[in-house]
Amino acid sequence: MARRHRFEPNIKKNSTFALNITSMTDMFTILLVFLLQTYSTSDVQIIPEKGLRLPTSASLSSPTEATKISLSTSALKLGQTQIAVVKNADFLAQDLEEHDSNFIKPLFDELDKIAKNNPEKDHVKEGRIILQADKELPYATLRKVMYTASMAGFPQLKLITLVGE
Amino acid sequence: MRRAKKIKINHNSEFDLDLAPLLAVMVKLVPVLLISSAFVQMMVIETELPQVVSEAIQKQENDPIQKNITLDVDPTQGFTIDISQNNQSTNENIPLKNGLLDFEELHKHMVAIKKLHPEIFKLDLNPDAKIAYKDIVKITDELRQAHDPNIKFPVFDSKKGKVTETPFMFPQIIFANMMEGTHNGKTTSL
Numbered sequence: 001m002a003r004r005h006r007f008e009p010n011i012k013k014n015s016t017f018a019l020n021i022t023s024m025t026d027m028f029t030i031l032l033v034f035l036l037q038t039y040s041t042s043d044v045q046i047i048p049e050k051g052l053r054l055p056t057s058a059s060l061s062s063p064t065e066a067t068k069i070s071l072s073t074s075a076l077k078l079g080q081t082q083i084a085v086v087k088n089a090d091f092l093a094q095d096l097e098e099h100d101s102n103f104i105k106p107l108f109d110e111l112d113k114i115a116k117n118n119p120e121k122d123h124v125k126e127g128r129i130i131l132q133a134d135k136e137l138p139y140a141t142l143r144k145v146m147y148t149a150s151m152a153g154f155p156q157l158k159l160i161t162l163v164g165e
Numbered sequence: 166m167r168r169a170k171k172i173k174i175n176h177n178s179e180f181d182l183d184l185a186p187l188l189a190v191m192v193k194l195v196p197v198l199l200i201s202s203a204f205v206q207m208m209v210i211e212t213e214l215p216q217v218v219s220e221a222i223q224k225q226e227n228d229p230i231q232k233n234i235t236l237d238v239d240p241t242q243g244f245t246i247d248i249s250q251n252n253q254s255t256n257e258n259i260p261l262k263n264g265l266l267d268f269e270e271l272h273k274h275m276v277a278i279k280k281l282h283p284e285i286f287k288l289d290l291n292p293d294a295k296i297a298y299k300d301i302v303k304i305t306d307e308l309r310q311a312h313d314p315n316i317k318f319p320v321f322d323s324k325k326g327k328v329t330e331t332p333f334m335f336p337q338i339i340f341a342n343m344m345e346g347t348h349n350g351k352t353t354s355l
Binding site: 158 | 192194295302340
């Protein structure tokens with residue numbers, strides 16, 4: 001009796017195959033267009049503070065180089081350094097001047113240092129500050145920051161907002 | 166004589182385009198763009214003014230006839246617009262609407278005021294201490310320029326020697342009550 005051979009499919013071990021990448025290219029093209037739309041061309045990068053809710057505005061001006069101050073419901077920061085604590089939408093009494101409740105001592109000291117150490121920088125010379133503030137904070141709290149900043153030689157205030165109506 | 170051999174060209178032939186290099190470029194571009202993309206667009210409230218408007222602001226500052234517009238904002242009373250000229254002043258009040266500040270009415274009033282006083286570009290803003298920051302930003306939006314693109318205000322262009330038009334109403338907003346309770350006259354402007 002003839003012995004039955006096991007069926008072996010005819011597969012070439014070293015064969016190559018072309019991967020169809022058309023759909024992947026389509027996907028990447030869409031992704032590229034979307035990313036190009038959101039590409040930031042601003043020369044100044046502003047990092048949004050954690051827990052800080054910015055108000056929306058119809059303004060479409062890009063930020064320029066300036067001293068960055070952020071005021072959230074918990075802290076006042078100069079750059080990334082916390083300089084005062086905010087509690088119940090107000091500053092602690094220890095951070096305010098005894099005879100002038102609008103004057104934030106640590107903020108004035110830090111801004112004064114910046115003004116003295118970097119007098120050659122344009123934004124320091126012109127006294128420009130960029131303020132990121134929480135949208136729910138009252139004007140009374142903001143006023144203290146504006147007042148102290150202008151006393152320290154930074155009267156040009158730029159308010160950071162989100163794009164929207 | 167031998168006839169030239171005809172080359173057969175199949176006009177319906179198909180070929181596969183090699184997309185691999187294109188894909189390679191895209192794979193490199195996508196991470197670069199992902200890093201530099203701004204998914205949250207942040208802007209500043211700052212108005213780059215045309216030269217004619219800047220000149221008009223300068224002119225207003227040097228004007229001997231002191232014409233001034235002040236806007237008081239109170240969470241219980243609403244908006245109060247005060248127009249003073251030669252020691253005479255007129256008041257207009259915009260009451261609250263459903264217990265909230267009526268921004269729409271404020272814009273309408275300010276457009277009407279600007280039409281009457283097109284030479285004024287500066288406004289003193291006096292918000293109450295309790296007014297939320299988001300409301301202040303909204304007020305500045307209402308004051309800066311007319312929402313309706315068809316509404317334009319006349320402004321004199323000294324270089325061309327004729328009157329041109331601008332959509333700006335009150336681009337220079339000054340927090341006039343910032344120094345209240347102090348003896349310093351400094352103010353912060355936007």
